[in-house]
Amino acid sequence: MRYLARLLVIVWTIRRFGLDDMALAAFSGRRFRWLRTVLSLGRRWREPRGVRLRLALERLGPIFVKFGQVLSTRRDLLPPDIAIELAKLQDDVPPFDAAHSRQLIEQAFGRSIEQLFETFDAEPVASASIAQVHFATLKGGREVAVKVLRPGMLDVIDDDIALLRTLASWVERLSADGRRLKPREVVAEFDTYLHDELDLVREAANAAQLRRNMDGLNLVMVPEMIWELCTQDVIVMERMSGVPISQLQRLVEAGVDIPKLARDGVTIFFTQVFRDGFFHADMHPGNIQVSLAPSTFGRYIALDFGIIGTLNETDKDYLAQNFVAFFQRDYKRVAQLHIESGWVPAETRVDELESAVRAVCEPHFDRPLKDISLGQVLMRLFQASRRFNVEIQPQLVLLQKTLLNVEGLGRQLDPELDLWATAKPFLERWMDEQIGARALLNQVKKEAPRYAQLLPELPRLLHEVLKRQSQPQDSALVQALLHEQRRTNRLLQAVIYGGLGFVLGLVAMRFYASL
Known part of the structure; x- marks a missing residue:
């Protein structure tokens, strides 16, 4: 009954805001016009369609708001009036009562607002589907942002x-x-x-990990968490000052290099995905700002880390090889990779899949984003995946959503951006680090502590084996000793080869350093 009641609320909201009329308007057939006329009897709307759609999604709750946020980044797929309204869902969802927010903070920490903060802004600076944010100042003067989970x-x-x-x-x-x-x-x-997003401690931990990963890249800033003031319902973090990335005119007037900003965004995304396997998966414009401070001018500021995507080594490897093959236009390799990974049935003919992939991708190479019709690409990809029974990979759903966000953001920043040319050098370098000389060097450095532990044990192990061989033993014990001897010999060989590899690695490091 509870789920039925929710379904009735959804249906009533669709009718209340005329979303059924909007959906039927996309069809031009006579029967649809007749149905639209019947359904619209007695209904008149004062608000434009974009406003009605936004209000309906806000009324329906977090899942629908997030759907609207994803759509809002795709201005190439939406009419302008709808895109403008959906953009308000990024950080302008109606806030909940300020007194309630204050009460939740005091309950979370067991202290009054006055005891916790020097100053506290009751009016939220941003409000989204899951939480809202207030600015405050800690005792001692440090400026912070306080994120409070929406109740219910x-x-x-x-x-x-x-x-x-x-x-x-x-x-x-x-x-x-x-x-x-x-x-x-x-x-x-x-x-x-x-559900992970409803646990703000998990979000704080995600932010801390992303901050460590991005340290040294000098392209993106992540706020520091104030751990003594982090709970499941409320977290306090370093206050970040920047201009929302959607305010392009302000950024241009401040002197920000917008094409470079677009390229940096692509670099950040591919670094998080392929180097770290840990990426910000909610990259709509409401969660991204740009710093104008002199010391960090032009850097991204990332916010809201409730949704983080992760990839294991197998997925990273197959994805990177697919991207590199795409950029090299090696469609046969793309087809082979899909079969090897099990994403398509094993009996699929490589040449047929190769031809289908070529037909989808070839028309869009060497073209800027403004000249690419994503709707057409998605339609042809869907047709090809259906024909070859390509299975959806659930673990990659967040990556696909984030890639759409990044591509949409790049389209807004720099329509002349060549996504392929920007990403190709990064992926080729990453592949070299995975399977080339750098990969060998990194593996030797990774295994060096293990070799350092094994080397001191070798004399003792050899002594025990030789001592046992000099004593008469029954056949079963002899077999056990022989097995131990073989295991020790293999260990010795591994250490010797590892030591040689380590020495070669050091030589290679010096060689690379001299270049």
Whole structure:
């Protein structure tokens, strides 16, 4: 009954804001015009369609707001009036009561606001689907941002996820194509990430990890967490000062190199994905600012780390090889990789898949983003994946969503950006570090502590083996000793070869350093 009530709320909201009329307006057939006329009887809307869509998504809750946030980055796919309204979902969702926010903070820390902070701004500076942010000053004068979780989010998300799970089950039962898309697994991944976002301590830990990973890149800044003031419902972090990346005119007037900013964004994304396997997966413009401070001028400022994507080494390797093959236009290798990874059935003919991939990708190389129709690319990719029974990889759903965000952001910053040319050098360098000379050097450095532990044990192990061989033993014990001897010999060989590799690695390091 609880889920049924939620479904009725969704249906009522769709009708209340005329979203059904908006959906039917996309169809031009006579029957659809007739149906639209019937459904619109007695309904008149004062607000424009973009406003109605935004209000409906806000009313329906976090999952729908996040869907609107993703759409808002795709101005190439949306009419301008809708894109402008959906952009307000990035950091301008109606806030909850300031007195309630104050109460939640005091409950979380067991102290009054006056005891916690020197100053506290009751008016939130930003409000999103999951939480809102207030500026404050700690005792001692340090400026901070206080993030407070919206109350009642868990029940709403659980109800919506339950509905999505039921819908996914129906899709899998009724459609063979639906089973290929693995909707239940995709919903399960979505469920995990949304519940993770409700734990602000987890978000703080994500921010700390990303801050360490990005240290030294000098392209992006991540706020420092104030750990003694971090709980599941409230976290306090370093206050970051910057201009929202959506305010392009302000950035241009301040002298920011916008094309460089677009290229830096691509570099940050590929670094997080392929070097670290740990990436910010909610990169809509509301979570990204640009610093104008003299010491960090032109650097990105990343905010909101509730949704973080991770990749294991296998996925990173296959993805990187796919990207490199794409950039080299080696479509046969792309087809082979899809078969090797199990993303398409093993009996798929390589030449047929190669031809399909070439037909999708070749028309879009060496062209700036402004000349690429993403809608057409997605349509042809869907047709090809359906033909070859390509299975959706649920663990890559967040990566795909983030890639759409990055591509949409790049399109807004610099329509002349060549995404392929910008990313290719980075991926080729990464592949060299994975399988080339640098990879060998990095592996030797990684294994050096292990070799340092094994080397002192070798004399004792050899002495024990020789001592046992000099004594008469029964056959079973002899076999055991022989096995131990063989194991020791292999260990000795590994250490010797490892030592040689370590020495060669040091020589290689000196060689690289001299270049």
